[in-house]
Amino acid sequence: MTSTSATGDGPVPRRPGLLRARLAEVLHLFDRPLTSYYVIFGSMMLLIALGLIMVLSSSSIDSLTETGSPYTLFRKQVISVVIGLPLMLVASRLPPRVYRVIAYPLMVVAVLGLVAVLFMGDSYATGAVRWINIGGLTIQPSEPAKLAFVIWGADLLARKEELNMLTEWRHLLVPLMPGVGVLTLLVLLGRDLGTSLVLMTAFLALLWVVGAPGRLFVGMLGLVALLVAIMVVVEPYRMDRLTSFIDPAADPGGTGYQAMHGRYALGSGGLLGVGIGASREKWQYLPHPESDFIFAIIGEELGLVGSLLVIGLFGLFGYAGIRVAQRVRDPFMRLAATALTAWIVVQALVNIGAVIGVLPITGIPLPLVSSGGSALVPTMFALGTLLSFAKREPGARQALAARGPGLPVRALSWLGLGSRKR
Numbered sequence: 001m002t003s004t005s006a007t008g009d010g011p012v013p014r015r016p017g018l019l020r021a022r023l024a025e026v027l028h029l030f031d032r033p034l035t036s037y038y039v040i041f042g043s044m045m046l047l048i049a050l051g052l053i054m055v056l057s058s059s060s061i062d063s064l065t066e067t068g069s070p071y072t073l074f075r076k077q078v079i080s081v082v083i084g085l086p087l088m089l090v091a092s093r094l095p096p097r098v099y100r101v102i103a104y105p106l107m108v109v110a111v112l113g114l115v116a117v118l119f120m121g122d123s124y125a126t127g128a129v130r131w132i133n134i135g136g137l138t139i140q141p142s143e144p145a146k147l148a149f150v151i152w153g154a155d156l157l158a159r160k161e162e163l164n165m166l167t168e169w170r171h172l173l174v175p176l177m178p179g180v181g182v183l184t185l186l187v188l189l190g191r192d193l194g195t196s197l198v199l200m201t202a203f204l205a206l207l208w209v210v211g212a213p214g215r216l217f218v219g220m221l222g223l224v225a226l227l228v229a230i231m232v233v234v235e236p237y238r239m240d241r242l243t244s245f246i247d248p249a250a251d252p253g254g255t256g257y258q259a260m261h262g263r264y265a266l267g268s269g270g271l272l273g274v275g276i277g278a279s280r281e282k283w284q285y286l287p288h289p290e291s292d293f294i295f296a297i298i299g300e301e302l303g304l305v306g307s308l309l310v311i312g313l314f315g316l317f318g319y320a321g322i323r324v325a326q327r328v329r330d331p332f333m334r335l336a337a338t339a340l341t342a343w344i345v346v347q348a349l350v351n352i353g354a355v356i357g358v359l360p361i362t363g364i365p366l367p368l369v370s371s372g373g374s375a376l377v378p379t380m381f382a383l384g385t386l387l388s389f390a391k392r393e394p395g396a397r398q399a400l401a402a403r404g405p406g407l408p409v410r411a412l413s414w415l416g417l418g419s420r421k422r
Contacts, residue, residue, distance in 0.1 A: 033395035034403075036327070039320035040390060043313045044368065044383050050298075050310065051369035051376075052077060057277050058297040059290035059371060073290055073371050080373030084380035091384025092391070096333055099385065103155040107179065110148035113141030114186035121190065130190050131374075140374035142187050142195040146343055147378045149183055149199055151385075153206045154335035161210065161331045172212050176203070177220075184227075193231055193238060194364030198347050200224045205342035209325070209335050245360040258293065261286040262355050266299035266307070273303030290371040292363055295355040310369070311352065318345040321386055327393040337389050340382050 055077045060070035113132075122131045122138070131138050153176055157166070165171040180203045184196045204224070207217055232238045240255040248256030248263075265281040268274065279300045282289045289297050299307045321341030325334050344367045351366040353359030365375050391400060 033393055033399045034390075036320040036323045036393060037387060037390040037396060037400075039316055040324075040383060040386050043317040043320070044380075047310070047313050047317075047368040048081060048376075048380075051294075051366075052081065053276065054294055054298055054301075054369060055290050055371045057279065057301060058282050058294055060277075061282050061284060062290070065284070076373060077371055077376070080376045081380075083373070084377045087377065088380045088384035088387070091381050092387035094385075094388055096330055096389070096392070099151055099336070100155045100158075100332060103152045106144075106148035107152040110141065110145040111182060111186065113139075114145060114183065114190070117141055117190050118186070130192050138374070140372070142190070142192055143372075143374045144378040145183055145187070146195065146198055146202065147382050149180060150202050150206075150336060150339040150343060150382070152179065153202065154332050154339060157206055157210050157335055158330075158332035166210055169213065169216055172207060172210065172216065176206065188231060191235065192363075193228075193235075194350070194362035196231070197228070197350065197362065198343055198364065200227075201346045202339045202343050205339045206335055209338045241361050245357070248357070258287050259357060259361065262293050262296040263357060265293075265296040266356065269300040269303040269307075271303050272305055273299070273301045276301050291365050292351070292361070292370070293355055294370050295352050295366055298369075299355075310366075314345060314348045314367075317341070320390070321345070324386060324390045324393065328389055329394075330392070333389045333392065337386060340386055344379065344382070 052074070056071070056074040059073035063072040063074070064070040066072070117130060117132055120132055122133065130140050130142060132141065133139075156176055156179075157172075160166050160171050180199055184199050187195045187199065204217070204220060207220060212220075232242055244251060244255035244259055248259040250256060252260050261281055265279065265286060268280070274280075279289075279297050281300060282297055286293055286296060295307070295310065298310060302309070318341055321337055321344075325337035325341065328334055328337065347364055348367050350359060350362055351364055351370075354361045365372055367379050368376065391397065
């Protein structure tokens with residue numbers, strides 16, 4: 001390719017190597033020691049900030065109707081973020097050995113919490129029993145149970161890998177499979193299919209990382225699919241959700257009502273949306289606009305551009321999480337990073353897929369965005385765990401030392417929550 005010189009002396013050949021050099025510089029930005037660290041933190045903070053804005057917008061009408069204040073659910077979400085940020089900072093500074101020490105206590109607490117729900121939990125409209133009230137706080141124990149299983153499962157398999165025990169298939173499944181089985185059974189007794197699917201996702205991710213034989217992995221995947229099919233058949237409301245997913249217009253005023261109004265919200269948003277706060281579906285047309293279907297309000301108010309931004313942020317997070325898993329040398333960190341990433345990304349995909357109509361509605365929230373402190377706080381702790389692992393990639397420690405306080409510390413300092421130098 002040629003161009004004309006400014007003096008008119010004739011064509012001047014362009015240097016093809018210049019474009020390659022620029023491209024190499026851009027790619028180099030994504031291959032630095034702290035790339036994963038900053039991508040995880042940046043995408044997380046943007047999703048949390050967007051979540052706060054959208055929770056305020058989507059919940060204002062219902063909050064005003066039920067409590068007389070449009071800020072009721074928004075205030076709760078802000079409190080959850082204020083609790084989650086210091087926990088994230090603490091998690092980002094913990095060494096892997098601490099996580100391995102607390103793995104079994106976390107699992108015990110998770111089981112006890114799920115058992116407590118069965119005896120003292122509050123029922124939901126569909127009969128689901130997922131929440132318990134402790135001191136005026138409503139807690140959903142199945143959310144921290146995801147984190148507990150990932151840490152416990154990663155520690156279990158890492159110990160076996162260190163002892164060269166994973167060459168036999170039974171060591172891949174025992175006691176990992178009974179562990180996830182107990183949690184899944186307890187969650188299903190509370191009629192929470194969505195969390196069960198997330199637990200199974202983490203289980204399969206752990207098996208994949210340790211290199212489970214193809215036949216074993218496919219067999220476990222088939223078993224999970226069979227269990228899901230049984231769970232759908234035995235609960236009438238799940239079968240109704242499945243039939244409404246296939247054809248929501250068949251019962252637009254009943255089982256297909258939420259799906260139809262979610263699509264109305266997405267369709268009316270267009271390219272750029274109707275504007276923040278201008279949603280029409282949140283005026284008590286779309287059920288649960290601040291939690292399960294917050295992505296529909298994002299599509300309505302921010303349009304296709306805002307929807308793609310959210311999907312892109314989860315994509316960046318997924319890239320960074322897998323990058324951490326590939327680069328760290330410790331087996332525990334590799335296992336935990338993969339399972340944590342799979343948990344958050346798959347949960348986001350299932351939530352978004354249900355809203356846009358390509359998956360059945362399961363009732364799980366959009367991570368970091370949907371309303372609910374029980375989901376937000378454990379997820380922020382999990383992201384702090386990933387930040388801790390990212391700081392242990394090759395060359396990351398030296399790069400952090402050269403740059404001074406880490407990004408989470410500076411962010412909390414700006415908010416008045418972190419330590420400041422006097």
